[in-house]
Amino acid sequence: MTGNLLYAQSGGVTAVINASAAGVIAEARLQPERIGRVLAARNGILGVLRETLVDTASLLDPDLRRLRATPGGAFGSCRFDLDPEESNPAQYARLFAVLAAHDVRYFLYNGGNGSMETCRQVQAAADARGYALIVVGVPKTVDNDIVGTDCCPGYGSAAKYLATSVREVGLDLAAMTTNAGRAFVLEVMGRNAGWLAAACGLAAEDDSAAPHLILLPEVPFDEARFLERVRDTVARWGHCSVVVAEGLRRDDGQILSMQDRSQKGYVQLGGAGEVVAELIHRSLGYKVHYAVADYLQRSARHLASKTDTAQAFAVGKAAVRRALAGQPGVVGMKRLSDVPYRWRTNLLPFEAVANLERKLPPEFIAADGFGVTEAFRRWCRPLISGEDLPAFRDGLPDYLRLQLPLLPPALPAYGA
């Protein structure tokens, strides 16, 4: 099948999602006889519906190398789910009108669980109406909560950044420790899955090192036991470093931050770090500081994992090869061995991935619920290994700020 390829980015962006974009573009350019133009939509599936498309042909190799090393979503992302076709046929009519108008025969969607459902919907709708199209999902998420793949591009770099930050902050806290106990709390992302919080466990070389306690969303928060552990840690080391996932829940399943900050009616999920910090200060009287990494942890390309950038680039290339082979599905990552770390990409059926969520398995969570196991460390360590610095100019990373012109629309405007 010959035609054009359309790539788009969706969901929360990462430090390496553009490396996947670079992989897609680089691989597609190797197949000029099969792929006419390599298009990209602005702001994901929304950009397809709105027909806000760009042609990547003008991206020269130096730009492509910079794109690979630039965080954020260079083509723009979105948080938008398609309706079921039966409830909104007009939406699908528009979608395929745009795809047909630009002779799109390969659609590669770079996103998380929800975006893989979009892939499934688009492929099913194409098959149903006999529109020749191959849809391939390109996974990305710092949360690593995609089912069926050993790991997900974006996670390794965020994990490396957070574990490094925890190690650094731990040394700072230790230096500031005198008579009074001190504690530090770092809030990291993770609504339902604690993969990022768990990764911070890689920072600790031994019991004395940060993080001393990790609060995972998979483990209901036991305030009394937690405070006892903080007190014991301070008694032993003089200070206590805590990592808390934003989605930490109480026994009743209520998210900690929501519970304690509901009166503010505030939208950001964050707040667990402040809540835990104030709990420690109020209950134990220690001097407490807290940090909220928020977007910093998913955009810290300056400390990207070399393994992660390589895998992000590889899934982009693999997606193009699957599309050309006429194989719809989601590109996954298969681990062949831990030490030495060896991996290859594979292909997962949409149904095995879409809208599912992968949490930390019990064997990765320490028996006391406040840390991770050696099995987790063995699994996670290779994912943060290696450094892949961006180019620096005037002391700062020289990132690409992509400004491709929109293609002239072939269809009337659409109100989505």
Next chain:
Amino acid sequence: MTGNLLYAQSGGVTAVINASAAGVIAEARLQPERIGRVLAARNGILGVLRETLVDTASLLDPDLRRLRATPGGAFGSCRFDLDPEESNPAQYARLFAVLAAHDVRYFLYNGGNGSMETCRQVQAAADARGYALIVVGVPKTVDNDIVGTDCCPGYGSAAKYLATSVREVGLDLAAMTTNAGRAFVLEVMGRNAGWLAAACGLAAEDDSAAPHLILLPEVPFDEARFLERVRDTVARWGHCSVVVAEGLRRDDGQILSMQDRSQKGYVQLGGAGEVVAELIHRSLGYKVHYAVADYLQRSARHLASKTDTAQAFAVGKAAVRRALAGQPGVVGMKRLSDVPYRWRTNLLPFEAVANLERKLPPEFIAADGFGVTEAFRRWCRPLISGEDLPAFRDGLPDYLRLQLPLLPPALPAYGA
């Protein structure tokens, strides 16, 4: 004069204070005929009073190289001011008993404004009692608020980390922008001086790039004008990145965070970021995220400025040379030219530095009060230039965790 040298660290630590320690030790070892032993006190002046001292002789060159690349205060810091001698003569009696017991003739104190006052007090007390001692202050602070020096070791690396983070987060935010406006707020350190917040201004290549607005403690917070600027920025670019210094004040001089969070009776100064984020959300309805860098910004050795680590090492070496030359005072940094950046160390009298605070001069603050001038950028740019990565092992910085044994005390225990 021949005798032993005593080094100690004080105040909030930085990513490069240990580079100054390495400079002190390396330089002192070049003068074995003048300096017998190079001692260090645990937790600053408190360690001197408590006679918790270590001998750095067992630090081999590979350790010294790692020490230079390790954040935090490897010898432990403290926040402790000496009393005036007239009000607490016993404190000084103890202090000099410890110095005499270990034949300390050179005292190098690595700290900020308050620590330079300690230097002045100790030198004055030594002169008054005829105890042969030379005290030299080694400056360190991420706040860059030390008077009389062009810049202060510790600032350049924190500035580089924050400006990099703002640039990265700005790309993330831009990618997530669709129809509804979006804003992001980063809270950085700076109680009274906005040097760190100002440094974030280096991230913006043009008006469209983050940070769009910087809230400095030197500029009273005008809520209405600020919200208007946020609205205008979102209208123009679809999103708005804001940097706020923790010490942002209202017209009445009250610190924003304290005012809005006083009911919590919380100790950490932080909170300005959350207050500003909620203000934007409440007033303009935008989706808002905020991050609190807290200790991360002063311990991020992984992104240290090469200029900063070189200057931190240099002030340590210069302090030893001044001590041996019999010149008490505070080592400062003198700028010889901006482009190419050339500098050398100099010496400042204690009185010109101690307990004073250096704020952003008006010519560094943009006319509208929401940003910095080109004059500031020209001054700041060289300070963040160059990368000086630590060694990495298993994907994480391989930092030194110093464990030197305490010297057997020569005096009875002291209750400080």
